Amino acid sequence: MDVLSSRTLLKPRDHQVSIEFYRDTLGLAVYRTFPVGTVFFLGQGFLEVVSEGGTGSGDVSLWLQVRDLPGTLAELAGRGVTVDREARREPWGLDEAWISDPDGTRIVLVEIPADHPLRADVRPD
Template sequence: MDVLSSRILLHPRDHEATVAFYRDTLGLAIYREFPGGTVFFLGGGLLEVVGRGTTGATPDAALWLQVRDLAATVAELRDRGVEPDRGPQREPWGLDEAWISDPDGTRIVLVEVPADHPLRVDVRAG
């Protein structure tokens, strides 16, 4: 299989509220819009909010969004009316994480990779 691109699809119960959340509250840039859908940039990926869903979020799925400064991001979101489901904390695997939810309850994991974390190690042959 030769994958050329990818995106996450969300089918929200309240399409307008979910688009407003990702666009206005989180401030994600729009990649493209079409009748019934909006595609947002997610760093190296895309998030498509399309159509309408009936069941809402599942605890078995989450969005993982890496940010530069977790404390500043959480403070900015609080100023925009988003109270974290779980505030920033260092996880046993060494990442700093906070959790928020979109209007349907989809978990969004905000992640800061500390400077000394193995994910920041340059693995190229030196």
């Protein structure tokens, strides 16, 4: 299988409310709009919010890496976002906090500490 691109698709209960949350509250940039959906940039991927009438989050979670977790949480609090779980260092060494979209989809906000192995320069000397 040769994957050229990918997107996560969400089918919210209320399309407009979810569009406003991702666009206005989280401040995600719009990549494309279609008559039944809006595609947002998500770092190296995309999130598409399509039509409406879904049943909510199910077992889907979004993992979003941010540069500054405390700063991001403060910014989102200023926009009225409630933090479901405050930031903390996980046993695997990442700093994580949880928020939710209007349908309850968990959004994991992650900061990778400077000394974490994911930040190691693996290029040969």
